[in-house]
Amino acid sequence: MPADDAIKNHAAERRLFFLRTLVAGGVLCLLVCVLVSRVMYLQVLRHGYYETRSQDNRMRVQVMPPVRGLIYDRNGVLLADNLPAYRLEIVPEQVDDLDATLDRLGRIVEIRQADRDRFRDRVAKTPRFRGVPIRLNLSQREVARFEVNRGNFPGVEIRAGLTRHYPLGRVAAHLVGYVGGITARDLSLVDDKRYRGSNHIGKSGVEYSYESRLHGYPGSRVVETNASGRSLRELEMHRPTAGESLYLTIDARLQSAAYEALGDNDGAVVAIDPETGGLLAMVSKPSYDPDLFVDGISHSNYKRLISDPHKPLFNRALQGQYPPGSTVKPVMALAGLETASIEPQKKVWCPGYITLPGSDHHYRDWKRSGHGWVDMREALYRSSDVYFYKLALKLGIDNIHRYGAMFGLGEVTGVDLPRENSGIMPSRAWKHGSRNLPWYPGETLNTVIGQGFMTATPLQLAQMTSLIAERGHSFKPHVLRAWKDPASGRINDTVPTPLEPIELKDRRHWQVVIEGMQQVITAPRGTAHHYVGQNLDYSIAGKSGSAQVAGLAQHQAAPDIEDVQRQLRDHALFIAFSPIDQPKIAVAVLVEHGGGGSSVAGPIARKVIDAFRSQPPVLQASARSPR
Amino acid sequence: MSANATDSPSSLAEWLVYWRIDLQLLVALICCAALGLFVLYSASGQSQAVVLNQAIRLGIGLIGMILIAQIPPEWFRVAAPWVFGFGVLLLVLVIALGDTAMGAQRWLDLGVVRFQPSELMKLAAPLTVAAYFRDRSLPPTLRDVAIAAALIAVPVVLVADQPDLGTALLIAAAGGFALYFAGLRWRVILVLVLMAAAAAPLLWFNMHDYQQERVLTFLNPARDPTGAGYHISQSKIAIGSGGLFGKGWLNGSQAHLNFLPESDTDFVFAVYAEETGLLGVAALLAIYCFIVARGLYIAMKSQDTFQRLAAGSLSLTFFIYVFVNIGMVAGLLPVVGVPLPLISYGGTSMVILLASFGILMSIHTHRKLLAT
Numbered sequence: 001m002p003a004d005d006a007i008k009n010h011a012a013e014r015r016l017f018f019l020r021t022l023v024a025g026g027v028l029c030l031l032v033c034v035l036v037s038r039v040m041y042l043q044v045l046r047h048g049y050y051e052t053r054s055q056d057n058r059m060r061v062q063v064m065p066p067v068r069g070l071i072y073d074r075n076g077v078l079l080a081d082n083l084p085a086y087r088l089e090i091v092p093e094q095v096d097d098l099d100a101t102l103d104r105l106g107r108i109v110e111i112r113q114a115d116r117d118r119f120r121d122r123v124a125k126t127p128r129f130r131g132v133p134i135r136l137n138l139s140q141r142e143v144a145r146f147e148v149n150r151g152n153f154p155g156v157e158i159r160a161g162l163t164r165h166y167p168l169g170r171v172a173a174h175l176v177g178y179v180g181g182i183t184a185r186d187l188s189l190v191d192d193k194r195y196r197g198s199n200h201i202g203k204s205g206v207e208y209s210y211e212s213r214l215h216g217y218p219g220s221r222v223v224e225t226n227a228s229g230r231s232l233r234e235l236e237m238h239r240p241t242a243g244e245s246l247y248l249t250i251d252a253r254l255q256s257a258a259y260e261a262l263g264d265n266d267g268a269v270v271a272i273d274p275e276t277g278g279l280l281a282m283v284s285k286p287s288y289d290p291d292l293f294v295d296g297i298s299h300s301n302y303k304r305l306i307s308d309p310h311k312p313l314f315n316r317a318l319q320g321q322y323p324p325g326s327t328v329k330p331v332m333a334l335a336g337l338e339t340a341s342i343e344p345q346k347k348v349w350c351p352g353y354i355t356l357p358g359s360d361h362h363y364r365d366w367k368r369s370g371h372g373w374v375d376m377r378e379a380l381y382r383s384s385d386v387y388f389y390k391l392a393l394k395l396g397i398d399n400i401h402r403y404g405a406m407f408g409l410g411e412v413t414g415v416d417l418p419r420e421n422s423g424i425m426p427s428r429a430w431k432h433g434s435r436n437l438p439w440y441p442g443e444t445l446n447t448v449i450g451q452g453f454m455t456a457t458p459l460q461l462a463q464m465t466s467l468i469a470e471r472g473h474s475f476k477p478h479v480l481r482a483w484k485d486p487a488s489g490r491i492n493d494t495v496p497t498p499l500e501p502i503e504l505k506d507r508r509h510w511q512v513v514i515e516g517m518q519q520v521i522t523a524p525r526g527t528a529h530h531y532v533g534q535n536l537d538y539s540i541a542g543k544s545g546s547a548q549v550a551g552l553a554q555h556q557a558a559p560d561i562e563d564v565q566r567q568l569r570d571h572a573l574f575i576a577f578s579p580i581d582q583p584k585i586a587v588a589v590l591v592e593h594g595g596g597g598s599s600v601a602g603p604i605a606r607k608v609i610d611a612f613r614s615q616p617p618v619l620q621a622s623a624r625s626p627r
Numbered sequence: 628m629s630a631n632a633t634d635s636p637s638s639l640a641e642w643l644v645y646w647r648i649d650l651q652l653l654v655a656l657i658c659c660a661a662l663g664l665f666v667l668y669s670a671s672g673q674s675q676a677v678v679l680n681q682a683i684r685l686g687i688g689l690i691g692m693i694l695i696a697q698i699p700p701e702w703f704r705v706a707a708p709w710v711f712g713f714g715v716l717l718l719v720l721v722i723a724l725g726d727t728a729m730g731a732q733r734w735l736d737l738g739v740v741r742f743q744p745s746e747l748m749k750l751a752a753p754l755t756v757a758a759y760f761r762d763r764s765l766p767p768t769l770r771d772v773a774i775a776a777a778l779i780a781v782p783v784v785l786v787a788d789q790p791d792l793g794t795a796l797l798i799a800a801a802g803g804f805a806l807y808f809a810g811l812r813w814r815v816i817l818v819l820v821l822m823a824a825a826a827a828p829l830l831w832f833n834m835h836d837y838q839q840e841r842v843l844t845f846l847n848p849a850r851d852p853t854g855a856g857y858h859i860s861q862s863k864i865a866i867g868s869g870g871l872f873g874k875g876w877l878n879g880s881q882a883h884l885n886f887l888p889e890s891d892t893d894f895v896f897a898v899y900a901e902e903t904g905l906l907g908v909a910a911l912l913a914i915y916c917f918i919v920a921r922g923l924y925i926a927m928k929s930q931d932t933f934q935r936l937a938a939g940s941l942s943l944t945f946f947i948y949v950f951v952n953i954g955m956v957a958g959l960l961p962v963v964g965v966p967l968p969l970i971s972y973g974g975t976s977m978v979i980l981l982a983s984f985g986i987l988m989s990i991h992t993h994r995k996l997l998a999t
Binding site for chain 2: 025055191
């Protein structure tokens with residue numbers, strides 16, 4: 001439509017534009033006047049005032065770092081504490097020769113090369129009149145030695161501060177995490193204004209994921225100083241705001257019991273309160289001492305942790321991705337019932353292996369002689385592989401994937417802890433995407449018994465167990481139960497997020513599967529009856545899993561477990577919840593290369609649930625603060 | 628007859644005409660930039676490297692400006708929508724990439740990509756609006772206004788999302804000025820201003836935490852006496868202690884005692900005001916006003932709607948830079964990252980500014996001299 005209304009009136013447009021320019025010019029003059037009068041106000045009217053301020057611009061703004069929030073378990077037991085500590089600071093502006101000063105200082109207190117490097121880094125990024133720490137956490141002896149020599153070191157000061165301490169140490173290291181020195185990279189990810197004057201920032205675990213709540217807001221003091229920088233008097237003061245204290249869903253006693261129960265094994269235990277999704281315990285073994293990291297870990301200690309073949313820094317509960325083995329059978333059984341692929345009472349013949357049409361490959365049962373005729377409950381409690389192979393042929397990989405995903409497999413749970421892994425719930429699309437290959441029928445058989453491509457984290461298995469325990473209605477796993485507002489002292493509870501509910505076509509299907517899981521422990525031929533089911537005075541449902549790590553050659557005889565090198569042994573897994581009717585705890589146990597799920601992982605789960613029942617958690621009343 | 632149809636130029640005047648340079652603009656720009664180099668030398672703690680760096684960028688910018696002046700204005704009109712579209716594409720891309728790379732954080736590592744599209748938009752947005760109105764009868768219909776406004780909103784929202792509020796506001800201003808010169812009715816302007824005022828709370832809730840923090844700090848410097856509040860109170864001390872005549876070049880104690888942060892970039896005006904006093908400030912403002920006035924004069928002399936709108940809006944945008952930067956350093960406006968034109972240390976924005984003056988020169992020197 002442009003040029004046809006080209007009765008453009010050029011003269012009128014010119015007039016219009018001229019008028020507009022005139023108005024703009026007027027406004028512009030007005031704005032220039034605003035600027036000029038502002039500058040005149042500053043430079044003429046208030047010149048005297050600012051002149052004085054500039055003269056004695058010996059005022060220093062000192063940052064007062066906030067106190068980091070504490071971390072408690074659900075009963076008010078301290079998991080992360082602040083201890084008083086002394087640090088040595090240098091104000092670069094007040095020191096003539098930094099290197100010489102550092103050298104002389106090194107004769108009085110220990111100063112490592114790493115300290116020097118870190119100091120250099122921070123000096124470059126800090127205004128020169130601000131103190132920069134050279135050493136944190138001085139010993140009493142070092143403090144005394146410096147105080148004696150203080151006169152020789154203008155511009156060097158000792159400051160009292162707080163440092164982090166973890167009372168539970170390695171028992172909760174992976175969960176609580178640790179703080180460490182702030183790096184430039186850390187600062188690029190946070191609001192660096194809040195970190196002026198702070199030395200620590202959360203590096204892992206809860207310390208990392210709730211960093212912004214724990215840290216608080218710095219305050220400041222404006223002080224007048226004399227020429228050599230000594231403070232004369234305080235002019236202004238803005239108090240820092242302490243960080244929020246956090247109350248976790250964790251029960252410290254249960255955490256310790258789980259840690260003990262794992263013994264010398266490498267592995268993980270995750271215990272969840274299925275009624276809220278709150279983690280009751282999360283242990284990964286081997287562990288490490290988080291206190292080592294707080295003030296900068298020494299090179300040798302760090303190297304030892306990094307080169308340890310048992311990978312103590314690796315959080316197996318959240319990041320370890322293991323084939324879940326038979327622990328997924330309850331979910332697969334539900335898939336069978338829901339898709340009407342099988343009736344619960346239908347008996348299936350288990351000869352110890354099956355073959356697929358057109359192939360002579362033997363898909364074996366873990367029990368070479370087979371289980372004979374088994375129905376669904378029996379297939380669950382005796383853990384018949386062949387029963388599930390035959391079910392898999394009816395289900396197909398698409399259904400297997402759908403039901404696995406429904407229970408959260410193959411996807412991160414979204415727990416409020418960092419660096420969680422997702423595991424793999426394989427599907428046609430997944431295989432096409434990751435390997436560019438079609439799906440083969442044999443792989444369906446591997447998947448239904450939690451082998452092959454399938455992997456899951458212990459946390460995912462615990463979440464899956466929660467969902468079964470609650471008959472499809474549970475909550476997202478989380479560790480934060482409440483936080484304390486530092487200003488009012490009020491404790492606020494978090495609201496758990498419900499998981500997408502699993503609605504079955506027939507609610508009785510839950511019953512079938514849960515009965516099968518109960519019989520794992522109570523039936524005389526249940527896989528865990530001997531290891532878990534003795535002297536029980538409560539109801540419990542469970543499922544064992546032994547995930548193959550190294551495949552056996554086709555017709556090779558199964559070797560004695562003790563002969564197999566430890567690295568080739570199966571991973572032992574066990575999931576359980578209790579009591580059956582109103583579940584209060586759901587547990588997933590993984591023991592790396594532990595061998596049998598029932599014999600090795602089962603007793604650990606039992607110990608955890610025993611400990612939970614002997615000391616039921618006494619939830620702190622929300623309004624009351626333990627400190 | 629076209630001005631440069633003659634052979635090689637012999638006198639300076641002919642030479643300037645031949646190269647399509649507007650002498651008055653050029654002199655004013657060079658004066659301003661030279662002043663800038665002196666201030667930078669002082670503000671950077673007498674660093675020759677900083678001054679040299681800035682001088683090189685200035686040289687590149689000036690050469691770029693003269694090259695741009697050779698291009699007939701018609702070309703800008705044709706190119707503007709394409710550059711605009713390409714810039715929007717880059718902005719979208721950059722947001723998509725930024726998100727996957729950094730999650731919810733501000734992004735960091737895309738340094739080069741981050742600047743160019745948003746800086747380019749400062750030119751492309753007003754030129755595109757001007758090009759849109761070229762063949763339409765003015766004042767524009769409400770429909771045309773709506774289309775132009777939507778056009779401006781796209782880059783503004785994308786840049787604000789980066790988040791770079793300062794640049795987003797400048798793009799909005801540049802596009803808005805083109806609309807204003809197109810003859811946007813006063814009634815509509817009034818309604819827009821009222822709507823903007825009403826939408827302020829909305830904007831507030833959409834701001835990032837740190838942006839809200841800046842505004843709060845502006846309203847109450849004690850909130851953050853070590854950060855932005857500190858900048859402002861220190862820069863006020865610097866300006867105020869300068870007095871009528873200033874403390875003299877290289878004698879600004881505020882800047883040199885390191886009390887004044889960012890003294891060579893966004894806060895360079897404080898150093899200048901401290902060392903040259905009210906007289907220096909008046910001189911600098913006079914140069915700026917002359918540049919803007921010259922730009923508006925070029926706009927009035929230009930011969931079609933596109934050129935008028937483009938020249939007018941580029942000139943006013945330049946003034947907005949000046950006003951926002953000085954207003955912020957003098958404690959009149961909240962701290963937004965807007966440099967002081969031709970003085971602040973930094974490359975991209977200066978090159979873009981000089982490019983806009985290249986366009987002004989092109990518009991002025993390609994006029995067809997009709998016998999009227």
